[in-house]
Amino acid sequence: MKSLFETEALNEIRTRLGSLSENSEKQWGKMTSGQMMHHCQLPLNVILEKENYNLKPNWFVKTFFKKAMYSDKPWRKNLPTVKQFKETTPRDFTTEKQHLEQLLIEFEAQREREDWKPHPSFGELTKEQWGKMQYKHLDHHFRQFKV
Known part of the structure; x- marks a missing residue:
């Protein structure tokens, strides 16, 4: 699985976002x-x-879903999401695209960092796991919209 910490993968995501x-x-x-x-x-x-x-930390999530978050296997369609990440509010396309582009810039600026805090639900993750998980999430949703 690609990692968002890799220049080539990050550039791919930016191109797809564009x-x-x-x-x-x-x-x-x-x-x-x-x-x-x-x-x-x-x-x-x-x-x-x-x-x-x-x-919140969740032993069930850590035990059964953590590895799927950063494994090489793409996520299947229509996966459930945590209630905090469910999106039902109408959103302006241009504004949200700009905000996502800005977050990718901020993420890239952190690529040399090694001291990552634990994920609030999954607990300790390596830098490699964080990068794969971020790439995999974006890839999943960009495939959702054929980009």
Whole structure:
């Protein structure tokens, strides 16, 4: 699995984000492209320590889902999400795209950092696991909108 800490993977995500439009065709799910981009900001806010969204440690999640978050296997369509990350509010496409682009810039600025705090739900993650999880989440939702 690619990692968002890798220059090539980050550039790929940026290119795919650039090709996303308000009219990108949704393949599954209920979110609009604007809602999806807002949703994609939330895990980036967690790793950048801007928010933790009241995510709680959960032994069930740690035991059964943690490895799936950063494994090489792509996530399946229509995976459930935690209630804090569910997106039902209408979102402006342009604004959300700009915010997501800005978070990717901030993420890139942190790429040499080694001291990552534990994930609020999954606990301790290595830098490699954090990077794979971030890439995998963005890839999942960009595939949702065929980009």
